[in-house]
Amino acid sequence: MSKKFRVAIIGCGTIAHSAHIPNYLKIENVEITYFCDIIPERADEAVKKYGCGKAVYDYRELLGAEDIDVVSVCTHNDYHPVVSIDFMRAGKDVLCEKPAAKTLAEVLDMQKTARETRRMLSIGVCNRFGTAVNKIKDLIDNGDLGEVYHVYTAFRRQRSIPGLGGCFTRKDSAGGGVLIDTGVHYLDLILYCLGEPKLLSASGKAYNKIGWDIQNYVYSGGMWAEHTADFENGVFDVDDAVTGLIRTEGATISFNGAWAQNIAESENYIDFLGTKAGVRLAYCGNFKFYHIKNGMLMTSEPAYNTKDFYEEEIRSFLESTVTREPNRASIDHFVPTAKILQGIYDSSDQNREVTL
Numbered sequence: 530m531s532k533k534f535r536v537a538i539i540g541c542g543t544i545a546h547s548a549h550i551p552n553y554l555k556i557e558n559v560e561i562t563y564f565c566d567i568i569p570e571r572a573d574e575a576v577k578k579y580g581c582g583k584a585v586y587d588y589r590e591l592l593g594a595e596d597i598d599v600v601s602v603c604t605h606n607d608y609h610p611v612v613s614i615d616f617m618r619a620g621k622d623v624l625c626e627k628p629a630a631k632t633l634a635e636v637l638d639m640q641k642t643a644r645e646t647r648r649m650l651s652i653g654v655c656n657r658f659g660t661a662v663n664k665i666k667d668l669i670d671n672g673d674l675g676e677v678y679h680v681y682t683a684f685r686r687q688r689s690i691p692g693l694g695g696c697f698t699r700k701d702s703a704g705g706g707v708l709i710d711t712g713v714h715y716l717d718l719i720l721y722c723l724g725e726p727k728l729l730s731a732s733g734k735a736y737n738k739i740g741w742d743i744q745n746y747v748y749s750g751g752m753w754a755e756h757t758a759d760f761e762n763g764v765f766d767v768d769d770a771v772t773g774l775i776r777t778e779g780a781t782i783s784f785n786g787a788w789a790q791n792i793a794e795s796e797n798y799i800d801f802l803g804t805k806a807g808v809r810l811a812y813c814g815n816f817k818f819y820h821i822k823n824g825m826l827m828t829s830e831p832a833y834n835t836k837d838f839y840e841e842e843i844r845s846f847l848e849s850t851v852t853r854e855p856n857r858a859s860i861d862h863f864v865p866t867a868k869i870l871q872g873i874y875d876s877s878d879q880n881r882e883v884t885l
């Protein structure tokens with residue numbers, strides 16, 4: 530890319546350090562001009578670690594800055610809409626982490642702002658850039674699976690509640706639990722592979738059966754996002770497990786997801802069930818292809834060169850800011866996923882199937 534990009538990172542936590550910053554820095558002509566975090570040490574440390582940019586502790590100080598072209602929003606979910614909308618109104622293109630927002634209404638506000646301001650707004654649904662995911666999408670598009678009539682996904686962890694009592698487990702901060710945090714990735718990649726079929730209805734149940742009892746929660750090993758935990762005063766008022774059925778004009782989708790279930794071991798996969806063949810994708814891994822040949826059920830384990838999905842995500846976002854064409858992770862593509870998340874939570878609250 531020949532254009533020069535000046536980048537502001539808003540929120541200097543895990544995803545900023547593991548995905549956004551290193552991948553921006555891989556790309557020539559990219560300069561990170563600001564690191565912003567409400568915890569000042571985190572912004573200061575980022576400046577020191579990467580040897581570039583200025584530290585800022587309130588993103589609003591950057592709304593008038595001329596040395597910013599694009600912004601990565603890497604805060605917790607509650608700040609995604611307000612920060613993204615403020616920067617779009619300030620004339621900046623935005624890459625906002627998933628799940629875009631806590632509610633569908635907020636996601637639609639973000640989409641409306643992107644249209645009004647003619648800004649690019651991409652969401653961090655990185656699996657759309659995964660090599661295996663795109664190989665499966667190609668197989669489906671080529672008809673190699675026949676009619677894909679059902680997709681089942683399991684995102685069930687035996688013990689994986691993040692930062693118990695902190696911002697990931699509080700509804701006011703996160704909007705929800707395992708469905709909006711983890712399920713969002715699985716459901717979004719399924720819709721992407723299926724070619725984003727028209728959605729009809731959602732029926733589901735979100736549970737809070739294990740995490741509510743913070744003091745007695747038994748977990749083995751570590752806890753991701755432990756730095757956000759607050760065992761003393763924190764609350765857990767989000768879903769630690771969820772099940773659901775989505776009807777579309779094409780395949781149905783069903784799922785069983787959990788941050789914590791009393792099961793033997795975790796299961797993280799997606800089964801695409803077609804009339805000619807089936808595929809099982811190990812989440813963030815390889816896939817197997819099951820088909821009939823000469824009266825035999827064959828299993829293939831394809832091998833292929835892979836690319837880093839975070840790097841592809843960042844490159845695609847930057848490219849879209851040049852072409853002014855929304856990319857495959859643009860807010861428009863994310864809205865159907867947001868409708869499913871909202872639909873499952875509404876269905877659970879109302880104890881009935883809801884129209885999407």
Ligand SMILES: NC(=O)c1ccc[n+]([C@@H]2O[C@H](COP(=O)([O-])OP(=O)(O)OC[C@H]3O[C@@H](n4cnc5c(N)ncnc54)[C@H](O)[C@@H]3O)[C@@H](O)[C@H]2O)c1
Pocket residue numbers: 539540541542543544545565566567568571588603604605606608626627628653654655710754757
């Ligand atoms: N795409 C992925 O695979 C992926 C993986 C992990 C996390 N995420 C998403 O990234 C987001 C952040 O998660 P994380 O694990 O990095 O959390 P984190 O707690 O490690 O980092 C978040 C940072 O944002 C800062 N922050 C909060 N509000 C702010 C504000 N108003 N202005 C500036 N800084 C602010 C916090 O102080 C913290 O340093 C979440 O929305 C999460 O869902 C995505």
